[in-house]
Amino acid sequence: MTAQPSLLPSGHTAVMASRAPSIDGLDYFPTPPWAARAGAEIIARVDPGTWKVWEPACGGGHMAHGLTDYFGEPFATDVHDYGWPGCRIRDLDFLSAEADELTEFDWIITNPPFVMGDEFVRAAWRRARRGVAMLLRLVFLEGGKRYRLLYEDCPLSIVAPFSERVPMVKGRWDPEASSATAYAWFIWIKPDAGLPQPAHPILLPIPPGQRTALSREGDVAAFNGLADAPLFGGAAA
Template identity: 30%
Template structure:
């Protein structure tokens, strides 16, 4: 007697076939992710178009403190070169020589007295954020005795509350924050998801109060100062 026919071929025929697009997505998911290429010293070159609008907006306030600026994390001189365009004399420190002429190879934290009354930089974020830096960079900038400090930071930087940030911003609220109304592409690989702001501490402009400061919109487009007119009309009103 012959056995009953197997139903296995029938079920195999009914099983949905794998779509080619699904196969491609599955293969993509298995691909190794690119390694983190972040510089171990948190070096993020600052595009000049991130600095020019800020300096144009703040020029009269900066000049009120003189013509000598200390770039405390000078790197390859991206910010220093813009400051020179506006007529400032720049002295610079860093822990690594990245090619800026005249760099003093010395950590910012090893300098006890400000080399100039004005400090303008994009500091290593791991030295000023709450989780790693505990706001250390700002604390030292205040201790050095500069009369004007401007730092390019993540716009969410002051939202942290851990590791003493409440007291830090209570004691040292900025005079003004310039919110960049565009996303800055630091590494040439496309703009990152976060927003950035220039935060300013200026002894000539008292903050509104503890944990309180003026926030102003900053636009990327401005007129070249070499043309004789600065793009101050592009700066929005404070809120």
Template identity: 35%
Template sequence: MFDTLMKFDKNREVLDFYATDKRATKELLIRENFRETIYEPACGQGHIVKVLEEHGYKVKAEDICYRGYGSKREVDFFTVKENTLDIVTNPPYFCADKFLKHALEISVPKVKIAMLFRLAFLEGQKRYELFKKYPIKKVYVFSKRLNCAKNAEFEKYKSNAIAFAWFVWEVGYIGNTQLEWIL
């Protein structure tokens, strides 16, 4: 399924590999607690995983493209049929909707799913329908820009004009979305 979703754009990194700023994960962990073992299905070079491990979590790390970190075999997240672990990830944006929907559909009740998205992920009629079916529990908006570096080249991409937020779901949650700011 992953192959059919991929659209190539010469200005984008292949498979949307944009490494996550350490600060993003650190800020999430100040605000959220997770189960002892966390699943990172788009681990890239381990930028999120390393911070989770520094904070005492065990991590099941996989990716569709092996980049020297996590499971040595490539795993297409869309082939995973069931999940019992909390998920923390920065998924490929070109398939963000489908990635999220799949995570929600394969996860058992009470699983927490935290995904780093552009703040603009809140927009759109199709997403609104998804959010009605699976209410977002919390959104943590970064007031200062994060640097999600193309191909993990942080030294080359020092700044970013995109607003990001952590979106957190708990499978089975019914209620209003809480919005908080990360200063």
């Protein structure tokens, strides 16, 4: 197998590269833009309005690209610099005290590293003014410790599983990929939002056909021509 090219943007010095987190440890699976739009459709339905959105694990910008259709350009940050020019703050750890200073956002919407999902939910719940939406594997519902997170500490409002698979590949977006992993949008509505609070999470399945309905002609082209092309699209080397 051909070695993958460096995922650091050109121009990084050796010192900067040594300070950057290891790409292998980032659990980075770029979100197909159509899957981001599927979550945005639900949020726009339950909480219509012009909201300020923070995407704190923006990676190469795939999630933010899909969200822009509904909320305008999100405030995008990431702990790692993937070279995407839309990232507003590079090398910002969402779980850090520094990130606690960003409190002016209505919704926090992201596809977090699954291994840090619990911590991302708690941090987002603490900071968002109206709601939180996380794209996660459906198995995020499982686990005794997670029961307290989802049903007591940060009461879950909506679970929206995809009826069709959402293919995600580590380290790159491959529009032609397939997957056996089930994903869902997990949505939390804050009490201060003034919206109805369900006694139990609402199951809101995302129907089949959304991959076609919510894909846009310019999605793939939006990520062509960027540094380290295999990160942003196309088949693996």
